[in-house]
Amino acid sequence: MSEPTPIKSSEIILRKLDDTMDVSSFDCGIEELNGFLRENALEDFRRRMNVTYVLLHAKRVIAYYCILADRIDTKVDPIRRSVRDRLKRKSDYRYTSFPSIKIGRLAVDKDFQSANHCDVHLGQLIVSGLKFQYATERQFGCRYLTVDAMNNDRTISFYKRNGFIPMIAKPSDNPEDTIPMLFDLATMQGNIA
Numbered sequence: 001m002s003e004p005t006p007i008k009s010s011e012i013i014l015r016k017l018d019d020t021m022d023v024s025s026f027d028c029g030i031e032e033l034n035g036f037l038r039e040n041a042l043e044d045f046r047r048r049m050n051v052t053y054v055l056l057h058a059k060r061v062i063a064y065y066c067i068l069a070d071r072i073d074t075k076v077d078p079i080r081r082s083v084r085d086r087l088k089r090k091s092d093y094r095y096t097s098f099p100s101i102k103i104g105r106l107a108v109d110k111d112f113q114s115a116n117h118c119d120v121h122l123g124q125l126i127v128s129g130l131k132f133q134y135a136t137e138r139q140f141g142c143r144y145l146t147v148d149a150m151n152n153d154r155t156i157s158f159y160k161r162n163g164f165i166p167m168i169a170k171p172s173d174n175p176e177d178t179i180p181m182l183f184d185l186a187t188m189q190g191n192i193a
């Protein structure tokens with residue numbers, strides 16, 4: 001296959017996934033995530049389970065993510081002590097559950113991972129956009145961005161580099177397990193503690 005032409009971030013548009021879009025050639029290297037986009041994303045949308053957005057360049061899907069409502073329950077969820085302390089610090093002490101938005105899935109086409117053939121890091125661009133949107137929009141209460149990250153070094157370091165912290169102390173050795181991680185949107189408006 002020929003090398004893709006480098007693209008500029010100004011040429012990329014963000015759209016909600018719909019059935020006119022061709023997702024057949026999207027390949028992030030993980031078949032489960034390719035398959036979700038091809039087979040499940042629109043059905044999940046119809047069932048109100050999550051909403052998928054795509055980054056398009058000249059009609060080609062170069063990245064996607066889906067989001068859904070979430071909640072962190074400090075009484076139920078397995079949360080490591082330092083995270084529990086952080087969640088319940090000072091002014092937050094009276095809350096036992098925290099409204100959140102979950103990044104259900106996020107993937108960048110292999111051709112464009114690590115800012116290859118593109119002038120921006122697409123993964124970073126998506127996460128920064130979500131942080132900004134949910135920290136500023138204020139249409140509903142939303143304190144954290146969460147993700148159940150795939151249990152591999154690359155994915156975990158991607159989310160850590162983007163400010164997420166693991167909610168559990170010790171990751172499982174099983175690569176099939178996911179690692180719950182969170183980002184505090186309140187840090188975007190200064191320290192409110």
Ligand SMILES: CC(C)(COP(=O)(O)OP(=O)(O)OC[C@H]1O[C@@H](n2cnc3c(N)ncnc32)[C@H](O)[C@@H]1OP(=O)(O)O)[C@@H](O)C(=O)NCCC(=O)NCCS
Nearest residue numbers: 028030106107108113114115121122123124149150155158
């Ligand atoms: C994980 C994933 C979404 C990251 O997307 P991405 O656009 O490649 O991410 P970034 O470009 O922000 O980061 C990737 C690399 O760029 C580097 N990088 C990030 N920001 C940088 C910056 N400002 N300057 C220099 N390098 C930077 C990182 O160190 C990283 O290097 P590495 O791959 O050698 O570790 C993407 O690799 C992917 O789709 N993977 C398969 C699916 C997946 O694992 N999804 C997560 C499911 S939870």
